[in-house]
Amino acid sequence: MSITGSVVVFIILWWLVLFIILPRNINSQHEKGDIIEGTDPGAPTNPNIVKKLVITTFITSLLFAIIFVLTYFNILNIREILS
Numbered sequence: 001m002s003i004t005g006s007v008v009v010f011i012i013l014w015w016l017v018l019f020i021i022l023p024r025n026i027n028s029q030h031e032k033g034d035i036i037e038g039t040d041p042g043a044p045t046n047p048n049i050v051k052k053l054v055i056t057t058f059i060t061s062l063l064f065a066i067i068f069v070l071t072y073f074n075i076l077n078i079r080e081i082l083s
């Protein structure tokens with residue numbers, strides 16, 4: 001896998017994992033009963049974005065390492081599968 005291909009795979013994996021992680025452990029203002037005036041009642045009270053970004057990067061790094069090893073040792077070869 002080339003460097004460009006590796007970067008593209010990592011970025012796509014990162015976004016996919018981010019959208020899987022984002023809705024986890026969210027409590028809306030309506031659920032907590034503490035609605036701030038002028039905001040949507042469905043808005044999260046504490047989204048923990050930094051924590052979720054760190055978790056996303058860690059999970060993506062693990063998945064990318066697995067994919068990289070599989071392609072490096074030619075266990076996963078998309079070109080052979082498609083032809």
